[in-house]
Structure formats: structure tokens, C-alpha cells
Amino acid sequence: MSDNTRTATAFANSNIAFIKYWGNRDAALRLPVNGSISMNLGGLYTRTTVSFEPSLPMDELVINGSEIMGKALERVSAILNVVRQSAGIALRAEVLSENNFPTGAGIASSAAAFAALALAAARAAGLTWNESAISRLARIGSGSASRSVPAGFVEWKMGSGNEDSYAVSIAPPGHWPLADCIAIVADGHKSTGSTEGHALAPTSPLQAARVADAPRRLEICRRAIAERDFSSLADIIQLDSDMMHAVMMTSQPALFYWKPATLAVMGNVRTWQRDGLPAAYTIDAGPNVHVICPHSEMSKIAALLRKISGVSDVLTATVGGAAHPL
Helix, strand or coil, X not given: CCCCCEEEEEEEEEEEEEECCCCEEECCCCEECCCEEEEEEEEEEEEEEEEEECCCCCCEEEECCEEECCHHHHHHHHHHHHHHHHHCCCCEEEEEEEECXXXXXXXXXXXXXXXXXXXXXHHHCCCCCCHHHHHHHHHHHCXXXXXXXXXXXXXXXXXXXXXXXXXXXXXXXXXXXXXXXEXXXXXXXXXXXXXXXXXXXXXXXXXXXXXXXXXXXXXXXXXXXXXXXXXXXXXXXXXXXXXXXXXXXXXCCCCCCCCHXXXXXXXXXXXXXXXXXXXXXXXXXXXXXXXEEEHHXXXXXXXXXXXXXXXXXXXXXXXXXXXXXX
16 A cells, blocks of 8 residues: 555444335435335444555455455445545545355345445545435445444435435434344345345335335334334334335246245244244345344244254344444
8 A cells, every 4th residue: 555545444234124125216326215214233244444545547346355346346436436526536446345244145235335335435535424424325335224324223214315315323222122133044145136126116016005105114113113112013024024025026027035944934933923922024135034032032032043944044133333433
């Protein structure tokens, strides 16, 4: 690195959406068709270093030690271009990123990655942006990344345009000690990424009904978090997850992310609920199942999940904090 290199490192947690983001009204800006609510996942993170370097002829991206080209690099450069324009610099950047969980398998790796990238890039360029500005910047790379910027339980406001579509914390990490037990049934890259999936959402005849009902589901989820009402939270996050996957399955072409083990986990969770065990499933764009529960039940739920045929591993996370510089 030369003496003129500008560098910064940032850390961001993944998140799990309770009320899902699926479908854009502006694909370039990733402006969603409905608001969403999520929980940051403490312990599942991305650490990213951005170095603006005078000697680089083009942007470079290295994820978990492997150099990445193509569309992934283009998405990163789009973020860097916004930062360069705002900071009045023309330097290319080296981006070094590492996750401690599977990438592209429906565990919101892009959310953590673009949240960390947005913060590190802005810091490296000398920009002193506030949290909402970083959230807006992260959103351009991955819509769900906007939610990995604030702390704890987070709502991404749909907004009317670019300026007011960003995420805010609606409760701090310590407000409610929940946990997420993630049943891994496939850890490889999914065949259809979320970006492509969002574009297919309007082709489903069910999407309009899902979007129209979103304000009601958001309000129920907000209230459940505020009142720490697990039963209400469980009902609404399972309904919302099922609705999103129904849209996926009825898109043209149809998207089927579920594996046999996905269904097995969902069935077991519903049985546990009937038996009085507080647990609820939610599934992002992928086959792996997030089982939300009180922190006091995390070890028990994780052990039960490991016994289900087809579950290769179980990752656990508690409520995570905000993206922050290192």
C-alpha cells in the first residue's frame, strides 16, 4: 500500500426478516414494495476492509480469500461509485471481506456484507455519514443490508423514494432475549439469487395480496416486539414466511427453495408449538430454516433440530448490535 492509501474496516451482523422484503418498485435503487422488520443475528457476521489505493487500475473484491469478478464485483463497485462521487475522489478500491457463515444460502450473507461494505467505504473515503445515510447506501447493494446497519430489532421503512427508504432500530438488542437456531439443510449457493427472485415477484398472482396485507402484518409484528409477546410473534412470522414462499412458488418461472428437510423442520416446529414449546420458523430466500425462540430455549431447540433427518448443522445466534467500524 502507498502512503496515499485510504483504508477502513467495518463489522456487520446478518439479520433474519420477521416481515419479509420481496419485490422492488425500483430495482436500481432497491426500493421495496413493502416495509420489513428483522432481528440482527449476533455472532453471524461479515468483516470488510476497504482500501482506496492510487496504484489500482480497477476495483478488486476478495471474499473469504477468493477473488470475485462479474456481477458481485459490479454490485460492490456501484456502492463504491456513490462513495467516490460523494467524497470527490477517483481512486479504485481493494475490498477484502470475510463471513463466518455460509454465503448465498439464505442466511442473509449479502445483508451483512453490504452493510459492512457501506460503512467501511464511507469511513475510508472520509465521509462522516449518519446511520440512516449508511443504511440507504447499503440498500443499493442489497435491500436487506439496510437492516443490518442499525442495532437489535429493526424496521426498514418503505419510504416514498431514495431519501426516506432506510432502516431504523425499533428496539435495542437487550429489549427481548430471543435466539435464532438456523437449521442448515443445504450450505451451497442457491440456484436463483434474491436479486433475480425479486424481479419475478410481480409475475405471481399472489404478490398483490401479500403486499396489500403487509401494513397489517407489520403492525402486528411491531406490537409483538414492543410487548414481548412470543405467541403473537410466532403466528405472524410464520404466516409472513409462508406468504412469501407462496409468491415464489407461483411466480413465472416458479421458485422452489425448499428441500425435504425444510418441510421436516417446519412440521416439527408446528408439533413443538402444539406441545407448548415456544418456537417459530421463518425462511428467507433459500432452503435453510430459522427457528426463533426465547434465549432460554436455544440449547434445547438446537438439540432437537440436530435430530431431524437432513439437517447437517445448526447455527445459533442471539440479538445482534449495529454495524460498526473496527
